[in-house]
Amino acid sequence: MLVKIAKDRIRKGMFVESVACPSREFAQRRFLIKTDAELNDIMATSAVEVSINVLLGLDPDGRAPEARPSKSKSDRARAEVRNEISQSAKALKASLGDLVAGRSVDMAHLTQAAEDNAGIWSDSTVVALEVTRLKSKDETTYVHSLAVSGMMTLLARSLEMDEETTGILGVAGMLHDIGKLLIPSEILTKPGKLTDQERLVIRNHPEAGYRLLQSYPDLPPVVLDICRLHHEALDGSGYPLGLKQKDLSVPVRLSTVCDVFEALTSVRPYKRPWTSTEALDWMFARPHFFDRKMVIRLGSVIADAPLH
Numbered sequence: 446m447l448v449k450i451a452k453d454r455i456r457k458g459m460f461v462e463s464v465a466c467p468s469r470e471f472a473q474r475r476f477l478i479k480t481d482a483e484l485n486d487i488m489a490t491s492a493v494e495v496s497i498n499v500l501l502g503l504d505p506d507g508r509a510p511e512a513r514p515s516k517s518k519s520d521r522a523r524a525e526v527r528n529e530i531s532q533s534a535k536a537l538k539a540s541l542g543d544l545v546a547g548r549s550v551d552m553a554h555l556t557q558a559a560e561d562n563a564g565i566w567s568d569s570t571v572v573a574l575e576v577t578r579l580k581s582k583d584e585t586t587y588v589h590s591l592a593v594s595g596m597m598t599l600l601a602r603s604l605e606m607d608e609e610t611t612g613i614l615g616v617a618g619m620l621h622d623i624g625k626l627l628i629p630s631e632i633l634t635k636p637g638k639l640t641d642q643e644r645l646v647i648r649n650h651p652e653a654g655y656r657l658l659q660s661y662p663d664l665p666p667v668v669l670d671i672c673r674l675h676h677e678a679l680d681g682s683g684y685p686l687g688l689k690q691k692d693l694s695v696p697v698r699l700s701t702v703c704d705v706f707e708a709l710t711s712v713r714p715y716k717r718p719w720t721s722t723e724a725l726d727w728m729f730a731r732p733h734f735f736d737r738k739m740v741i742r743l744g745s746v747i748a749d750a751p752l753h
């Protein structure tokens with residue numbers, strides 16, 4: 446949740462979303478104020494106001510998110526969901542770390558984690574959407590993967606896929622961006638413009654992830670397909686293989702729609718988050734990229750979700 450405060454009220458422990466000044470130093474930068482130097486740098490700008498994110502740091506009264514009293518049932522529910530997702534993100538970080546390190550994969554464990562995550566999403570879709578759209582740089586890949594996994598599960602159920610397939614898609618969502626863990630963090634989290642070479646490294650993450658998952662024969666083939674093909678587009682303009690509609694399976698199309706929706710609706714350093722409606726409209730207007738049936742169905746999943 447973003448709150449604007451006067452510049453002279455900022456303090457260490459607050460999470461800065463934007464500083465309203467022309468200084469390039471703060472353009473496209475979101476960060477937790479950790480040092481006096483950072484505080485002084487902000488004070489030295491011409492800004493009158495600073496936007497802070499009170500879900501990720503102290504509020505204007507200096508209270509940490511967990512120390513603030515919940516005012517209502519919905520606040521408590523939100524705090525609970527935030528906590529559950531944060532715990533799930535930590536567990537996913539450990540599991541993906543094991544996979545990257547070549548340690549054995551426990552499919553039953555991954556399936557249970559995906560099921561637990563799906564439970565959060567089906568019980569509290571709107572709150573989960575709200576919580577996961579705000580993520581710190583350190584947890585981006587994990588929270589994004591949980592959100593994509595949760596939405597893929599809801600969409601699969603809405604399309605009346607069987608429970609086993611739905612469970613596998615939940616796992617696929619959790620693993621789809623594992624290739625990003627192989628990208629040097631200075632490239633992955635670079636705040637400024639990427640060089641052509643850096644862009645190539647990032648665009649290689651589906652293939653890198655696929656090659657990594659190939660060493661785990663217990664994983665269902667669709668998990669590997671989704672990892673490799675989630676950035677493909679129906680007209681063949683996607684990457685890494687440039688496959689066209691006829692070669693992109695229903696599960697792959699489903700993953701692409703959830704992945705792009707999550708990215709568009711998330712807070713990123715370089716753009717404001719789009720509303721669900723804006724994201725769905727944008728995708729619907731691009732049937733050459735996205736499967737319209739999936740976009741429509743995702744829209745109804747979100748529209749029909751309980752508001753708590």
Ligand SMILES: [Fe+2]
Pocket residue numbers: 621622650675676
């Ligand atoms: Fe990706």
